[in-house]
Amino acid sequence: MSVPGSGGRLSARRTAAAEALRDHDRFVSAQELHMHMVGQGTRIGLSTVYRALRELEAVGGVDVTQTGAGERLYRWRRDGEHQHYLLCRRCGSSRPVESAVIEDWTARVISDSGFAAVVHTVELTGACRPCQPAAG
Amino acid sequence: MSVPGSGGRLSARRTAAAEALRDHDRFVSAQELHMHMVGQGTRIGLSTVYRALRELEAVGGVDVTQTGAGERLYRWRRDGEHQHYLLCRRCGSSRPVESAVIEDWTARVISDSGFAAVVHTVELTGACRPCQPAAG
């Protein structure tokens, strides 16, 4: 029972975590989010942040990516749609990218292959304009 | 440091790891590869397998993907080109997919965004034909 039943709304802490995540326009890790919340005076445990993010993920309210080291990064999903991002390896900023082409392409690949229940992950990382002179 | 200098070729163990990886037509984890090698009588330590894979990755000799749990999976790259795969979540089999569209798309996204040194990761996972009846 990860997600509360029909009537169940997000609990106070869970809402707090969601809002904290919404404050960021970029991908953040659970630990980063936790630190941020604690730093702002919110009394919340790391476990709860993990739990909240996991449930948000289950509900599809966040986009998730994975850093090379196996760390999971979360980003609040503005619209209800599947979305891909281009994120800066240096400053962590991210911007959604036009992904209709990708969706199209994956659909074609899928039908060509005979695979079912295909899930796709697209990650674009680089150095954003401001970070370019600094990026090694 | 990671990669031996100019003249330096892959060491015996490293070569063994590379060949073991080449024996698989699918993505395998470091631990899986290590078990396989040991099972075949090759005397090699897990650390060495990790080191070998890391170096192969640095040289660009393998494609890498990441399982949801942060586990890294490696697959020998047949041609020298960048490649994307569609892999079965159930049996682990994988097949390369036509990715010219993706390369094109990423190139466009990159030039539109002004980002530099962009690296892209595309992962497609699903249930392959034989696994479909079984896949929940």
Next chain:
DNA sequence: CTTGTTGCAAATTCTTTGCATGACA
């Protein structure tokens, strides 16, 4: 003798889980 690789075991890091406490219906 010097340099680089190997393997074992300890250390690291992120994430999940057990259990008692506190809040709300």
Next chain:
DNA sequence: TGTCATGCAAAGAATTTGCAACAAG
């Protein structure tokens, strides 16, 4: 009073690193 969320601390898992032994030039 009963149920569920919460927090702390311990557990778990995958990968990296320290260090001594070994092989090659």
